[in-house]
Amino acid sequence: MSAALTPDSWDEIAPARSVWLITLADLALLLVGFFVLLQAHREADRARLFAGLRNGFGVEAPAPIDPMAVARARVDGYAPGSADADLAATIAWARDVARDKRTAITITGSTAPTGDVDPRTGSAAILAADRARTVAAALVAQRAVSPDRLILRIAPGHRRAVTLSVGFAGDPELPAGDPQ
Known part of the structure; x- marks a missing residue:
């Protein structure tokens, strides 16, 4: 059928x-x-x-864009557990590379992989932050760089140093009504 x-x-x-x-x-x-x-x-x-x-859509905000590094310097000679170093050459370098107002300097404090910790807290991260802050404070005190052009980072467990990298951060904002 x-x-x-x-x-x-x-x-x-x-x-x-x-x-x-x-x-x-x-x-x-x-x-x-x-x-x-x-x-x-x-x-x-x-x-x-x-x-x-x-x-x-459940997407997190994008991370801020880091300036593209065009030059680097490093401060070595830190004693274990210390945030003090000779910064004369670093200040001269920063003053020279920061002449262009479109740049920013990223200061990354770091510590050795083992045994390099803050003596009061026992923390490598705090020591790395102290090293970065010490360099930044010296640059600002010597008027080598404006504080709004500094970016501080830490990298504990990398090496006993502070790394500075200068990068292009874009044109500075002009005040309202400024004809350039």
């Missing part, structure tokens, strides 16, 4: 439109909706808009 079409068998007949066409239409509508959203918020604060979009 051959299968006859009955009113109950209409669901088995293939649809007139392909499934991919419906999916494409949905995707196109979502894209149009996104562009309408961007156009509607054109005058809004872009940082807040992008933060809201990132939050809505």
